[in-house]
Each structure stands twice: as C-alpha cells, then as structure tokens.
C-alpha cells in the first residue's frame with residue numbers, strides 16, 4: 094500500500110539540509126529539526142553481517158525521518174530498504190529526504206507488525222535485516238499540536254497516525270475509573286495510578302480534559318506534597334496514555350513475532366527500546382526464539398526442536414556516555430539483536 098506522492102513537498106535537493114529537513118506547505122515554509130538516530134553505527138555494524146548477499150533487503154519498521162535508513166542506503170549501496178511508518182507526516186518528510194536513493198527506498202504507511210505488506214511491496218518472501226527503533230521521534234515530541242509533551246500545552250491527541258483510532262482526550266473522557274487505573278499502572282508503572290484516576294474522574298464531571306495543561310494541573314494537584322519533587326507527576330501518565338492510544342505493546346508483541354518469521358536465514362533483527370515495558374517484550378521473545386525446545390537430556394536434538402535463532406550478543410547494549418551527552422534520547426536505550434539460523438545445517 095504505497096501512499097500517493099505528496100505534491101506539497103519540496104524537491105529533494107532543496108529539502109536535504111544537513112541535520113535539518115526543510116518542508117513547505119503552500120507558501121508557508123517551516124523548518125523541522127531532524128531526529129538524531131540513536132546507536133547508528135552500532136545498528137549498522139550488527140546489520141552489516143546480514144547484508145553481504147546480492148541486493149539485500151532491509152525493512153525499517155520505524156522509518157521516522159529516515160535517519161537510520163539514509164545511512165543504510167549510503168553504507169550498503171546494493172541494499173533496498175522498505176521503510177514503514179504509521180505517521181504520515183514523518184513518512185512524507187522521509188520520502189523527500191530519501192528521494193535521491195530512487196527506487197532503492199520504498200515508503201509504506203502502515204504499522205510495523207505488517208511485515209507482509211512490506212515484503213509484498215518488493216515481491217520478496219524474506220528480509221535480510223529488520224530494524225525497529227521504538228517509540229516516537231523528536232519531531233513528534235516537538236510538534237506542539239500532537240499533545241505528546243507534557244511540557245507544552247496542546248490538544249490531547251497523542252495518535253501517531255492521526256487518521257485512525259481514539260485520542261488521549263477521548264480516553265480520559267470515556268474510560269471507567271478502573272480502566273484508567275489499569276493503564277496508568279500497567280503502561281506507566283505509576284504508583285499513584287488510583288489517586289490520579291480518581292482525580293481525573295472527579296475533574297471531568299465539571300469539564301472534559303482536552304488539553305495537556307489541564308491534565309498536568311489535575312495531576313499536580315493530586316500529587317501528595319511529599320512526592321512533589323519525585324520527578325514530574327505527568328511523565329508516567331503521559332507515557333501510559335500514549336501506549337494505550339497507539340496500542341503500542343500489543344502491536345510490538347505481534348511485530349516481533351512477524352519480524353522473526355520474515356527473516357531470511359542469516360538475517361538479523363535489531364531492536365532499540367526506550368522503556369522497560371518494551372524491552373521486556375523484546376527480551377522475552379528473543380529468549381524464547383533462541384532456545385531449543387528439546388528436553389535437556391536428549392542426546393541428539395531433532396531439527397524441529399532446535400533453536401531457530403541465536404542472540405547476536407548476550408543481554409542489552411546501551412549508549413556510551415559520549416552519545417548520551419550529544420543526544421539525551423539515547424540515555425534510556427536498550428539495544429538487542431537476533432539472527433535466524435539455518436536449522437537444517
């Protein structure tokens with residue numbers, strides 16, 4: 094499912110501007126800071142071993158502004174990349190940035206669990222490399238009207254794909270108190286989940302909670318004085334709402350499974366996660382995929398019970414202090430990688 098070309102985007106030679114992307118809509122020119130790709134060299138180094146064949150295929154499931162993809166296309170001149178993003182603004186900007194690579198880049202507007210759609214676009218059965226750089230981009234946080242940032246007053250939207258699903262304001266307006274407690278606790282790991290849910294249900298009786306500033310005020314007022322300095326009270330609630338609105342964890346579970354299925358023998362899946370809930374899903378799925386299903390005392394392991402994958406390195410890697418000082422977004426990153434084995438060999 095290719096999106097139609099966006100006519101309002103500048104041609105690539107005008108759009109690519111070092112570390113920034115310039116786009117224009119009608120006569121209004123806006124300059125949008127790009128997202129700085131996290132662990133760029135580390136991701137490419139790990140992927141490189143799987144991109145040695147003829148015309149290797151990479152699926153970038155989280156294209157964003159194309160930071161990782163641009164470098165993949167530059168460093169691996171025989172590679173084709175299918176880039177997925179559910180955010181049509183990101184996809185439009187990335188298409189412009191990556192236009193110089195011609196038909197080596199194909200953008201797809203969908204969610205990253207749809208590896209089948211990505212493969213169909215290029216008439217292939219498998220991919221050699223798959224990258225998932227989870228969460229939202231700096232651009233999405235900086236876009237004031239998206240409602241992702243608790244530090245900026247904005248309508249509480251929080252949908253990555255603004256053409257589908259319900260907004261954070263609708264969640265706050267329609268969910269029962271018990272469901273608000275559940276999402277704040279499960280997706281925000283928020284200790285004050287019950288207290289915050291109660292405050293929201295009380296506040297919405299007088300007027301709907303449509304803007305971030307009002308939500309922050311309600312949460313601030315509901316925070317006990319002794320905890321006022323224990324981090325921003327809205328941080329975990331905003332994370333929880335974003336995960337709920339975008340179905341992030343459910344899609345991630347399916348996506349990891351589908352990505353493993355889509356990998357060619359020798360192909361590698363690399364995942365960058367930014368909070369413990371995401372990383373736990375990746376860690377457990379990788380542990381399961383890289384374990385033999387045979388009983389420990391079996392002298393010869395039948396092919397069907399052999400592990401289909403191996404961890405490229407054990408545990409999760411993190412960013413260096415130098416990278417974190419250049420890019421604070423890298424502070425929480427957990428990087429994991431897995432490779433499909435030839436079980437018949």
Ligand SMILES: C[S@@+](CC[C@H](N)C(=O)[O-])C[C@H]1O[C@@H](n2cnc3c(N)ncnc32)[C@H](O)[C@@H]1O
Nearest residue numbers: 130155157158159160161178179180204205230
């Ligand atoms: C961290 S950014 C990726 C940045 C990119 N690696 C770069 O260097 O420019 C994550 C991107 O993934 C997209 N995204 C998040 N969840 C998604 C999903 N379930 N399906 C498709 N895209 C998703 C977001 O819209 C965002 O643009």
